Every structure is written in structure tokens, then in C-alpha cells.
Amino acid sequence: MIGRLKGILVTKQPPWLLVDVNGVGYELEVPMSTFYDLPDVGREVTLVTHYAVKEDAVALYGFLREAERSLFRGVQKVSGIGAKIALAVLSGVSVDDFARFVQTGDHAALTRIPGIGKKTAERMVLELRDRVDGFGSGGAPMTAFGEVPKDPVAEASVALQSLGYKPAEVTRLVKDAHAAGDTAEDIIRKALKAALR
Template sequence: MIGRLRGILASKQPPWLLVDVGGVGYELEAPMSTIYDLPPVGKEVVLLTHYAVKEDSVALYGFLHESERALFRNLQKVSGIGAKIALAVLSGVSVDHFARLVQAGDVVALTKIPGIGKKTAERIVVELRDRVDGLGAGAPGVAGKAAGAPLDAVGEATVALQQLGYKPAEVARLVQKVAADGDAAEAIIRKALRVALGGQVPA
């Protein structure tokens, strides 16, 4: 079981990361909440990890904060939610915001997250209401995929949003609405998610 990685951030193409640990490259999938706060490529990073083994695949997920990993794991205990939807939740809202939505029973807001319908949102409220207390912001973990051809910022944002579950036509609309000259991929994704979840384009 791999619980934590410390190494050099070799590549960052949302939602994929490549971390070089002593010459071994670990490929991880991470929520945008983690990607927003990563150091520049080439710098050291410490990630908390979740190692998932299925019959036909092995996957590694990375998080900067224990609260993110805890929520990722708790979400998958809800019937109908897998890793993809759990990542979409963490990418769309902060842990604190999600906890407030659940405690308030705000089913409508939860259904704006890709992959979450009304029944799943209702199950989340019922099953997680007692588990989200105290998650807080948490402490940091101490201190195409990554191997593909590099994309420009708009291309990276488009790929990341589609991997989070948004349909291509919706992604194109969101990116066109929020992208500005000079924006990094993370900035475009952050603004697009804010609009998709019912907010306004930040100034």
C-alpha cells in the first residue's frame, strides 16, 4: 500500500501528475483542489495517496491535504459513487463548502456536480451528514496523461474538464466564456468550474 510520496514534480497535465521518486516515475490522478496548490514543475512535492486495486486496473490518486483524501474515501462509500465522481466533487468545491452543502441538505447544489443526480445527492446527504463534521481544511501532506505531448492552456483545461465528466459541448462553452489571454490551465479550469456550479466568472 502506498500512503505517501515525496519527490520531484516532473509533469503536471490536469488531472494527471508525474512524480519522480528516486528515479521512479509515479503517475497519479489528482483533483483540481490539489493541482491548484502544487509547486512548479521541477520542485519537490509531498502527496498523500490513495492506492486502488480493481480486477482489471491499478490506480494511484494524490492529495495535498488529509481532508481531501478523507472525503475522497468517504464519498466512495456512497452507493453509485466511484473515484471519477469523487474527484469531480473535490475539483468543483472545497471540502469545507461540500460539508456545508451536505449539512444543509442542499440537493440542488450537489446535482450541479458532474455524475451526481438527484437520488445520488440525496444519498450523499443521508449517508455523509455525520461524516463531514470536522473535516475542515486539513493539514498538507507535509511540506492526455503526463507522458503525452504538451498542450496549450486551453487544451489542457479542455481535457481536464472532460475527464471530470463534463460533455464536450459544455466544456467548449465554458472555456470560451471564461478563458482570457495569458491564463494558465488551472485558472481556466477554476473559472469554468465556478460558472458550471452556478457562480459568476471571477474578475
């Protein structure tokens, strides 16, 4: 799998990019939320990626922020939603706005996103309401290795949610597992032990 690319931005024509990584050109499709914040052609860019293999094609999607990739992946877990609608969501609203619309059950706001009708909006609210907290904030800065939470507790929480634990469960597990001076790895290890008891 290809999880991250760092290279020179060769071309950008919405929604496509070409990034040169040590002489290899990677073609990626990106949402407009990423496209608007790209550097100029010829400059270095770092993208977190999602590599998708289908029966008839292979696709590579790029994102400037880890929260965007999380939302892209999470939205596709809703029955009947694929990459095209997931990209439309990210091109139409911010990660934080989408999370708010789902949590408040704002079907009207969701149906304003291209490609999302009333039934799709209802499915999104039903299937994602418990998971939108895991998408994180859309504006956190990128480092060379992606988006880095600010402290070990936050890092452990993100990791546990990515393993499939619900936000309320993660809060309880992390609270019980955390002790002063613990690293994120320590917290995760103790939380997983507690969860398996």
C-alpha cells in the same frame, strides 16, 4: 499500500501528474483542488495518496491535503459512487463547502457538481450527514507526514472518527478520557477502553 509520496514533480497535465521519487516515476490522478496548488515542474512535492486495486486496473490518486483524501474515500462509501465522481466532487467544491451542503441537505448545490444528479445528491446527504465532520478542514497545512491536528484532543478525535465512531460519540469519549498532560495515544487508549465496556 502507498500512503505518501515525496519527490520531484516531473510533469503535470490535468488530471495527471508524474512524480519522480528517487528514480521511480509515480503516475497519479489528482483533483483540481490539488492541481491548482501544485508547485512548478521541477520542484519538490509531498502528496498523501490513495492506492486503489480493481479487477482490471491499479490506480494511484494524490492529494495535497489529508482532508481531501478523507473526503475522496468517504464519498466512495456512498452506494453507486466511485473514484470518478469523488474526484469531480473535489474538483467542484472545497471540502468545507461539501460538508456544509451535506449537513444542510442542500441538494441543489450538490447537483451543480458534474456527475451528480438528484438521486445521487439525496443518497450523499442520507449516507454522509453523520460522517462529514470527519473530513476535517480543507485548508490545514501539510507537514512531511501529512496534516497534523493542533493538539492531542484533536488528534485523538480524528483517529477515533477514522475508526468509525460517529462525531457525537467521539466528542463524549474524548471528553471522558482526556486528562491534563495526556498525549493523543493516551486519550485514544482510554477512549477505546471506555467504548468497549
